[in-house]
Amino acid sequence: MGKHAVQFSKKKRTKYRFQKLKMCKKCNRYSILKDENCPTCGAAFVGIESLVKSIFKNRLFTEAIWILIIVSIGIVFAPTVNTLYYSLIAGVIFCISYVILTFIFMKSEYFNQLKKMLRVDLKKISAGLQFDSELANEDVREGRLGQAYEKLREIGDLISKDKMKLRQVKVLNDIMLRSDMELELEQLIPTVYDKDFVKYALEVLKINRSMITKKCLAYFIQNRESIVMDFGLDSLISVAGTALRMKLYIQEFHEFIEEFLDYFPKERVLRLCSILQSNPEVDWGSLGEKTKHLVAMKYHYDPDFKQFVS
Ligand SMILES: [Zn+2]
Structure with a gap:
């Protein structure tokens, strides 16, 4: 079988790997692929950062409501006009300090919330990646090797197991490699000897020697x-x-x-x-x-x- 001529799209880079995660709220399923819409229901994906931000906003809102309720109770049950003023002033001071403190610790709070979410949803995320991976398999079966590789490349950003690397390598070995392609090599090095990987690395060497890094050597x-x-x-x-x-x-x-x-x-x-x-x-x-x-x-x-x- 001859090699396939394909075109890869540019890989989107983010500071942290998890930033590419997104979720379909309708199917309640995570995905790492670059599609903007859920392939199952067509709804737009929501990025993990917007998800965390909305959870964070909801929490702030609930807390603000509680403060308001407590201040109102103080005002309603104030026995004298003076106590009413005191509770009002105390309430205002409390609200202001709450807002200031929240702003100071916003960034770390946001990351805490994010970590919590990744931890709680770990199973859901891995099920989502499994679904993504099946879509890639389907592409391979249908001969859409470029698309299959692009999917595996995204999944491989989060799953760095040998099995995942070698799936990418196998697809790449059926593609005609060109020097203008955005290829990866170091990221695909498996922990043990693998013939398919070496075959791929030797092909890469032919088109771009500079990709043979210290780790490859x-x-x-x-x-x-x-x-x-x-x-x-x-x-x-x-x-x-x-x-x-x-x-x-x-x-x-x-x-x-x-x-x-x-x-x-x-x-x-x-x-x-x-x-x-x-x-x-x-x-x-x-x-x-x-x-x-x-x-x-x-x-x-x-x-x-x-x-x-x-
Ligand atoms: Zn969906």
């Missing part, structure tokens, strides 16, 4: 034996080649780079030489010596290496 090194078995030594060589992008990576992974030094294409070796030469104060371990040796043996007469041959 560590994953490849950790699972190197299985990777060589499944994908051959060449895959590991190209991964090691990406570590030559940055001085920091070379420092951190110098042993790994050293192992594949003889296999790197010329431009990678040139890059390595120039980084090593411009940072003579850094301790490169035996990588420095080995690189010098390689240049002396293999590139001695190459004019491009003239500046590195002593």
Whole structure:
């Protein structure tokens, strides 16, 4: 089966992951997907922040009513005109201080309310995400891979289990990846070796080497034996080649780079030489010596290496 050509929409970013949660008040169901309306009943979703704000407002309103009732009781039952004034003044002072204090602690109160809501509704939220996840499955079955991935990507923001990551990876492996796509890699690294993930990572490497981060490199090194078995030594060589992008990576992974030094294409070796030469104060371990040796043996007469041959 050929790969699907799809277009991804831009991912909406929020400061906190839970901020994307929303609820259909009619179905009483949470969702993390980007739809504005509930796919079941068509009602507009209400964002979790507006939900919390309305609960918070209701609480303030109820408390204000109680204060008013207490003040009114004081006024009604005041035996003398003086006591009536006293209770009125006390009531006004109390109201003002209540409003001021509420404003001061509004933000923390709001977050408390939010935390409480997330805790109380945890089961409901996970049921909602399960429903979202079934919608994604349906997309996969119907061949709408772009939409399926977008759904899984949103759900994956809240559920970071391996199973969720690998569902995304499997869909991505059936899609034709392009460098203009907003792809994720580090977020999808599973806790154990997974062939599908490595297959995806190697595809990503082909279109955008800069996505191979420190965490990815560590994953490849950790699972190197299985990777060589499944994908051959060449895959590991190209991964090691990406570590030559940055001085920091070379420092951190110098042993790994050293192992594949003889296999790197010329431009990678040139890059390595120039980084090593411009940072003579850094301790490169035996990588420095080995690189010098390689240049002396293999590139001695190459004019491009003239500046590195002593
Ligand atoms: Zn609904």
